[in-house]
Amino acid sequence: MSQTDGAQLFREAWIAGVRKHFPGEPKAGYVTPWEDTPDWERQAAEAVYQQVRQFLDLSGGHASRLGRAQKSRFVALCWTAQMYKHFEDPKPGYVADWSELPEWQQETDADVFEAIAESLN
Numbered sequence: 001m002s003q004t005d006g007a008q009l010f011r012e013a014w015i016a017g018v019r020k021h022f023p024g025e026p027k028a029g030y031v032t033p034w035e036d037t038p039d040w041e042r043q044a045a046e047a048v049y050q051q052v053r054q055f056l057d058l059s060g061g062h063a064s065r066l067g068r069a070q071k072s073r074f075v076a077l078c079w080t081a082q083m084y085k086h087f088e089d090p091k092p093g094y095v096a097d098w099s100e101l102p103e104w105q106q107e108t109d110a111d112v113f114e115a116i117a118e119s120l121n
Helices: 003-021 039-058 068-086 103-119
Strands: none
Touching (some): 003 039, 039 068, 068 103
16 A cells, blocks of 8 residues: 555545544544645544554564454554654644543544554554
8 A cells, every 4th residue: 555545545544533433523633635635634644544554563463452442552652652753832732642632532542443453554
Protein backbone atom coordinates (compact mmCIF):
# COMPACT_ATOMS: atom_id res chain seq x y z
CA MET A 1 0.00 0.00 0.00
CA SER A 2 1.37 3.42 -0.91
CA GLN A 3 1.92 6.10 1.71
CA THR A 4 -1.08 8.05 0.45
CA ASP A 5 -3.25 4.94 0.45
CA GLY A 6 -2.28 4.14 4.05
CA ALA A 7 -3.00 7.66 5.21
CA GLN A 8 -6.28 7.73 3.32
CA LEU A 9 -7.30 4.36 4.81
CA PHE A 10 -6.60 5.82 8.27
CA ARG A 11 -8.73 8.89 7.50
CA GLU A 12 -11.60 6.89 6.04
CA ALA A 13 -11.62 4.55 9.06
CA TRP A 14 -11.58 7.59 11.35
CA ILE A 15 -14.54 9.19 9.57
CA ALA A 16 -16.50 5.91 9.60
CA GLY A 17 -15.79 5.53 13.31
CA VAL A 18 -16.85 9.08 14.09
CA ARG A 19 -20.09 8.61 12.15
CA LYS A 20 -20.73 5.37 14.05
CA HIS A 21 -19.75 6.40 17.60
CA PHE A 22 -20.11 10.18 17.91
CA PRO A 23 -23.23 11.16 19.84
CA GLY A 24 -25.18 13.59 17.70
CA GLU A 25 -23.75 15.59 14.81
CA PRO A 26 -19.91 15.60 14.72
CA LYS A 27 -17.90 18.76 14.10
CA ALA A 28 -17.15 19.27 10.41
CA GLY A 29 -13.42 18.87 11.05
CA TYR A 30 -13.96 15.36 12.39
CA VAL A 31 -15.42 14.20 9.08
CA THR A 32 -13.56 16.37 6.56
CA PRO A 33 -13.07 14.34 3.38
CA TRP A 34 -9.55 13.31 2.41
CA GLU A 35 -9.36 15.85 -0.41
CA ASP A 36 -9.87 18.69 2.09
CA THR A 37 -7.71 17.31 4.91
CA PRO A 38 -4.81 19.65 5.79
CA ASP A 39 -1.28 18.52 4.92
CA TRP A 40 -0.18 18.21 8.57
CA GLU A 41 -3.13 15.91 9.26
CA ARG A 42 -2.38 13.80 6.19
CA GLN A 43 1.22 13.44 7.38
CA ALA A 44 0.06 12.50 10.89
CA ALA A 45 -2.40 9.95 9.48
CA GLU A 46 0.37 8.37 7.41
CA ALA A 47 2.72 8.20 10.39
CA VAL A 48 0.13 6.54 12.63
CA TYR A 49 -0.87 4.14 9.85
CA GLN A 50 2.80 3.13 9.51
CA GLN A 51 3.23 2.72 13.27
CA VAL A 52 0.19 0.44 13.53
CA ARG A 53 1.30 -1.51 10.46
CA GLN A 54 4.81 -1.99 11.86
CA PHE A 55 3.43 -2.98 15.27
CA LEU A 56 1.32 -5.65 13.60
CA ASP A 57 4.23 -6.79 11.41
CA LEU A 58 6.66 -7.01 14.33
CA SER A 59 4.19 -9.11 16.31
CA GLY A 60 3.69 -11.48 13.41
CA GLY A 61 0.12 -10.20 13.19
CA HIS A 62 -0.62 -11.25 16.77
CA ALA A 63 -1.17 -7.65 17.92
CA SER A 64 -4.55 -7.98 16.21
CA ARG A 65 -5.52 -10.11 19.23
CA LEU A 66 -5.25 -7.14 21.59
CA GLY A 67 -8.44 -5.99 23.26
CA ARG A 68 -10.26 -2.99 21.81
CA ALA A 69 -9.06 -0.72 24.60
CA GLN A 70 -5.45 -1.76 23.97
CA LYS A 71 -5.81 -1.13 20.25
CA SER A 72 -7.38 2.24 20.94
CA ARG A 73 -4.64 3.24 23.39
CA PHE A 74 -1.97 2.43 20.83
CA VAL A 75 -3.57 4.56 18.13
CA ALA A 76 -4.21 7.42 20.58
CA LEU A 77 -0.62 7.42 21.82
CA CYS A 78 0.77 7.41 18.28
CA TRP A 79 -1.58 10.28 17.37
CA THR A 80 -0.52 12.27 20.45
CA ALA A 81 3.12 12.00 19.39
CA GLN A 82 2.16 13.43 16.00
CA MET A 83 0.39 16.37 17.65
CA TYR A 84 3.62 17.22 19.48
CA LYS A 85 5.50 16.89 16.19
CA HIS A 86 3.18 19.19 14.24
CA PHE A 87 2.30 21.77 16.91
CA GLU A 88 4.66 23.64 19.21
CA ASP A 89 1.93 24.09 21.82
CA PRO A 90 -0.94 21.70 20.96
CA LYS A 91 -4.39 22.18 22.42
CA PRO A 92 -4.86 20.09 25.59
CA GLY A 93 -7.57 18.03 23.88
CA TYR A 94 -5.09 17.06 21.14
CA VAL A 95 -2.71 15.51 23.67
CA ALA A 96 -5.07 14.26 26.37
CA ASP A 97 -4.30 10.90 27.92
CA TRP A 98 -6.37 8.01 26.59
CA SER A 99 -8.40 7.76 29.81
CA GLU A 100 -9.47 11.38 29.34
CA LEU A 101 -10.72 10.90 25.78
CA PRO A 102 -14.46 10.65 25.19
CA GLU A 103 -15.81 7.15 24.65
CA TRP A 104 -16.65 7.88 20.99
CA GLN A 105 -13.00 8.74 20.34
CA GLN A 106 -11.71 5.66 22.15
CA GLU A 107 -14.04 3.47 20.07
CA THR A 108 -13.09 5.24 16.86
CA ASP A 109 -9.37 4.74 17.56
CA ALA A 110 -10.00 1.01 18.07
CA ASP A 111 -11.90 0.92 14.76
CA VAL A 112 -8.91 2.59 13.05
CA PHE A 113 -6.52 -0.06 14.41
CA GLU A 114 -8.85 -2.84 13.27
CA ALA A 115 -9.26 -1.32 9.80
CA ILE A 116 -5.50 -1.18 9.37
CA ALA A 117 -5.12 -4.77 10.60
CA GLU A 118 -7.83 -5.95 8.22
CA SER A 119 -6.16 -4.18 5.28
CA LEU A 120 -3.00 -6.21 5.87
CA ASN A 121 -4.75 -9.58 5.58
